[in-house]
Amino acid sequence: MTFRTIMEPFRIHSVEPIRMSTxxxxxxxxxxxxxxxxxxxxxxxxxxxxxxSGTGAMSRDQWAGIQRGDESYAGSPSWFRFEAAVKHLFPYEHVIPTHQGRAAERILFSQIAGPGKTIPNNTHFDTTRANIEFTGATAVDLVIAEGRDPASEHPFKGNMDLAALELVLETADVPVVFMTVTNNAGGGQPVSLENLAGVRALCDRFGVPLFLDACRFAENAYFIKTREPGQAGREIEHIVREMASYADGMTMSAKKDPMANIGGWLALNDDELAERCRTMLILTGGFTTYGGLAGRDLEVIAQGLEEAVxxxxxxxxxxxxxxxxxxxxxxxxxxxxxxxxxxxxxxxxxxxxxxxxxxxxxxxxxxxxxxxxxxxxxxxxxxxxxxxxxxxxxxxxxxxxxxxxxxxxxxxxxxxxxxxxxxxxxxxxxxxxxxxxxxxxxxxxxxxxxxxxxx
Structure with a gap:
């Protein structure tokens, strides 16, 4: 029996007052x-x-993780728990922690973007677009037509327009293709596995890497499970791993689906690019095993990733x-x-x-x-x-x-x-x-x- 009432799957442990104004x-x-x-x-x-972003309520186990946080400058146990939690869902070779998602964007685009470059996305959100344009590159939005129609009932309005992407790849200098899941600027709309596979095929054909802006990956996976044919019987984390398998890397704000108040990461497979990005992290954010975060923040993110799926x-x-x-x-x-x-x-x-x-x-x-x-x-x-x-x-x-x-x-x-x-x-x-x-x-x-x- 399915009941109409939406019951929160948690109990409230502490509360904050709301000041009522006139x-x-x-x-x-x-x-x-x-x-x-x-x-x-x-x-x-x-x-x-x-x-x-960063405004949710942390769980009992996340607060417990704060007590477990180890604040060693290098090689903290909290770092290794964080890295393992990320790789469990996103099995990329290199995980680079950052203080939030826009820091990951800045590090990545400082290394691969620049004047004359074009970076396509289904729809760039604000800091992504700004970090691209700050380098002199051009940010291009290529969401499907239904994604620009607020009234359309298309189940995956975050999908990339494959024909438009093919044209950009043929005519522009593209260092990377991005996919935002879910597509925030377009109304929080999801991307299908079928569309991700189509984008992957085009990137392979033109020799261009594909990255995910994966802030709301778990919500996107849930929509795949409930809306995409053939996906209903799958576990959420299995869908997440398939989403990740189509990409060569990702930027992430842990302030969204991982339910942390701060944090993020850049993950990728390219060894040489990862080395350059780690150098930039040390210059601007912190050592490679904390990235501007406290050990307790790394613990919170690791636990949040488990709860998010x-x-x-x-x-x-x-x-x-x-x-x-x-x-x-x-x-x-x-x-x-x-x-x-x-x-x-x-x-x-x-x-x-x-x-x-x-x-x-x-x-x-x-x-x-x-x-x-x-x-x-x-x-x-x-x-x-x-x-x-x-x-x-x-x-x-x-x-x-x-x-x-x-x-x-x-x-x-x-x-x-x-x-x-x-x-x-x-x-x-x-x-x-x-x-x-x-x-x-x-x-x-x-x-x-x-x-x-x-x-």
Missing amino acids: REERSACLEAAGFNLFRLRSEDVAIDLLTD QEDYLRYRVRSTAYLADALAAAGVPVVRPTGGHAVFIDARALLPHIDPLEYPGHALAVALYREGGIRACEIGTVMFGRRPDGSEEAAPMDLVRLAIPRRTYTQAHFDYVAEVVAYVAAQAEELRGLEITHEPRQLRHFTAAFSPIR
């Missing part, structure tokens, strides 16, 4: 933060859905995210379908058609959610992706608002509250107005830019 207080907070939700104090946020947890994770998406859809709020694993994505461009993309409808909606209900969300649209390397600006393919769900942190009552606030704001959509940027840095502007409402 609308007037939140309006003042927005003014002080330049209408940038990244610049808010977290204590002024009721429900924090800005990101699922537990099917009961993944079933709860995916179903609870879908619960929120279904509640919003029932209220008439346009959301990206089908639901991804780590977040619900609202189609702000569809909800706010009266706001021009260059007046940032996604950001306008995110600001309204905070003002009305204390919910902090993240714009995934023209603010994040609209600025070109030459300083010009254009509308992003989609303007979305991401409600990222921290792992094992919020309950059904929290989701019901979020749905109520979103529905309330959506009912007043015609009254919302866009914003203009009053200050922005040259790169990754969404983190620190300042805004002003357009009157």
